[in-house]
Amino acid sequence: MEGIPPAVAWPPLQTLMRLMLALAVGLFVGLEREWRGKEAGLRTFGFASLLGGLGGLLGPPYAILAIALLGVLVRFLNWQSLRANQGAELTTSAALLVMGFTGVLCGLGHVVTPAAVAVTSAGLLTWKERLAGFSHQITAEELRSAILLAILAFAIYPVLPAEPVDPWGLIAPRAAWVTVILIAAMGFVNYLLLKLFGARGVELTGFLGGLVNSTVTVTEMANRVRETEGRLQEVAYRGVMLATAAMALRNAVLLGLLSYKALVNSAVPLALILLSSIGLALVRTLAGPRAPEASTPTLPLKNPFSLSSALKFGAFLLIFQGVGTVGQSLMGHAGFYAVSAVGGLVSSASAVASAASLCAHGMLSPTAAGVGAIIASLASAVVNFVLVARVSEQRALTLRLGWALGVVFTLGVVGAFVQTRLEGLLH
Known part of the structure; x- marks a missing residue:
């Protein structure tokens, strides 16, 4: 020593x-x-x-x-x-x-x-x-789901190829698997929030989940509404509107980080989507008193997330990516706008990030990148309505969201028109 x-x-x-x-x-x-x-x-x-x-x-x-x-x-x-x-x-x-x-x-x-x-x-x-106490309350199904989620994220994801595996560069397994993990994780978090906080957790999930993927979040909420036979309609409505607002905020932040010029060319419509979504959620909240806490229904929670649904979603993503890439290579800007619309149907964040990255590298004009971001955001709002209509099986909730998201969509289109006129006056 x-x-x-x-x-x-x-x-x-x-x-x-x-x-x-x-x-x-x-x-x-x-x-x-x-x-x-x-x-x-x-x-x-x-x-x-x-x-x-x-x-x-x-x-x-x-x-x-x-x-x-x-x-x-x-x-x-x-x-x-x-x-x-x-x-x-x-x-x-x-x-x-x-x-x-x-x-x-x-x-x-x-x-x-x-x-x-x-x-x-x-x-x-x-x-x-x-x-x-927490460990004793965990069920066998919850423990298996947590282990399965860890396997998806830490065992399967690292061994998947990072580069496309087909000659045309359309199928990137690792990128698609990220979506599968995201869907599974969102379902798991939503399950935990609902179990811990009851109906109050839906609104929190709506906003925080919308920052990640509003489409996935809305799908999970619609599933919970169906499982409770419509007893979560009120909080699900607010959750969907807050998810839409969070989607617009996240897309604006992505544009600002990757391409400030693209953000400037889409600031007005994104701001209108954000403010109108929050406003409609608050109007419904302030319109009348909430139900007392004792009336919150007991949720029939069974599985933290559905692996089959996540895998199906990943398969659809691969299909959309392939079709969108081919359309972009064949039709130029028109193809890019089509890609943005399709991307908004699945994940507007990926479409917006792609537009901002192309703009930052000089491969796309700021105007085209801004238009693509707006299209992706509006498409995401539209698909939220379609998902709730098909999954929740609640006509009253569908009508309410149809009216509210219709207002958001209209204001987004008006904002895009105003943005175009402002750019014309400035130039």
């Missing part, structure tokens, strides 16, 4: 800061153990983290020795607990070892990572009852 480094190699202020941070994170986690009345409490955790900090300062051999000594302490702690017939202190032992490694990080000069580990560790210890 190497000798102890000379004191001159340790700047006093920096060394003191590292040791104080190690002591602080140990005391922070030990406070929870002390509050629970554990044998290893505030001082024990402070010393354990400080020991790791000294090991980090002295070098790797001493850091290893510090962790080994903590292992001896953990063994003695469990031996004493077992002798007192209190069971093994597994959680406290794991926390002590984590704090030992955290102290080593502090000794090596890390700041953010030790603080994050300490906060996370304290949270895990404090939320013991809640975490245990």
Whole structure:
């Protein structure tokens, strides 16, 4: 083992800061153990983290020795607990070892990572009852769905080819699989929100889901309306309108990030789509009092998401991508507008991002890119109505959304006309 480094190699202020941070994170986690009345409490955790900090300062051999000594302490702690017939202190032992490694990080000069580990560790210890209760409430179907979603995202996606696999460059498996994962994840999140918050979760899902893919979000909402036999019509209406508003906001942000000129050429219609969607959702909300919380129906939740629906959606996406690419190569701008319309039917974000990217690389004029973004956004609003009409099986909800989305569509077209006239006056 190497000798102890000379004191001159340790700047006093920096060394003191590292040791104080190690002591602080140990005391922070030990406070929870002390509050629970554990044998290893505030001082024990402070010393354990400080020991790791000294090991980090002295070098790797001493850091290893510090962790080994903590292992001896953990063994003695469990031996004493077992002798007192209190069971093994597994959680406290794991926390002590984590704090030992955290102290080593502090000794090596890390700041953010030790603080994050300490906060996370304290949270895990404090939320013991809640975490245990949550795990006991999970059904076998929910657990299988979570594992399946992880397989889709982390096992299948990385091995798929990133480049097109056909001679014409139409079929890109990895890009299509992203949509499959998105659909599955959206269904899973929507399921959890509905289970945790009841009908209130639908509106939150509507806006947040619309930022990702409004088509997927609206499809999930329509499914929930059908499953509850129309009892979620009111919140589903607001959720669809908020999803439409979020879609317009997301498309505007994409344009601004990728091509500011394209955003300028589509700002008026996108703003009208955004404001009218929010306004119609708020008007319905303020028109009368909401039903009391006790009247919220019990939801017949069965499956967090449908894998077959996700796979079908991915297959349709591949078909649309192929047809759109061929149309763009054969008909120029007209083909590009057709691609934008088809893209809006599936995912307006991809169509808008494509238009902005082409504009940024000089392959498309800002005017054409702006028109394409508007077409994709309006097509997305139209498909939302079609999805609700076909999936929800609720005529009243279909009529309400038809009127509201019709207003949004009309204002978007008027905005496009106004945008064109403004550009003509400016040029």
